[in-house]
Amino acid sequence: MAFRPGIFLRCARGCCPDCAEPLPSGWAGMLSVPPVCSGCGLSLRRGGGFFLGAMVWNYGLIAFGALPVLAVLHLCGLLGRAASVQAAVAAALLLPVALNGIAWRLWLGTYYGFLPEQLPSEGRRADD
Numbered sequence: 351m352a353f354r355p356g357i358f359l360r361c362a363r364g365c366c367p368d369c370a371e372p373l374p375s376g377w378a379g380m381l382s383v384p385p386v387c388s389g390c391g392l393s394l395r396r397g398g399g400f401f402l403g404a405m406v407w408n409y410g411l412i413a414f415g416a417l418p419v420l421a422v423l424h425l426c427g428l429l430g431r432a433a434s435v436q437a438a439v440a441a442a443l444l445l446p447v448a449l450n451g452i453a454w455r456l457w458l459g460t461y462y463g464f465l466p467e468q469l470p471s472e473g474r475r476a477d478d
């Protein structure tokens with residue numbers, strides 16, 4: 351199992367992992383990923399707990415990306431205690447929604463980067 355960074359980068363740029371069709375951008379693309387690729391018919395939102403990977407990416411981006419920045423700003427004295435807590439609560443409540451589409455793209459890139467044989471172009475049924 352070799353990771354294919356090209357597939358990951360294709361998804362991170364907002365394209366289908368299989369056919370490279372651009373996924374919706376703007377607000378629609380930021381908030382979610384369509385259930386099916388309009389270019390090749392690949393099911394992007396597979397069943398059976400597939401969404402858990404996107405949740406892990408979402409949690410990781412917030413817990414290891416946004417919240418440490420707030421902690422550093424507080425430790426440097428740029429944010430007071432109350433402002434830090436308010437910003438952390440706002441980040442914990444708002445960022446999961448705002449980062450949903452990005453987390454899905456990163457998850458699709460991770461999944462198909464490690465398992466490219468799961469792509470329809472590699473022989474798997476598109477609706478599976």
Ligand SMILES: [Zn+2]
Nearest residue numbers: 366369387390
């Ligand atoms: Zn596609």
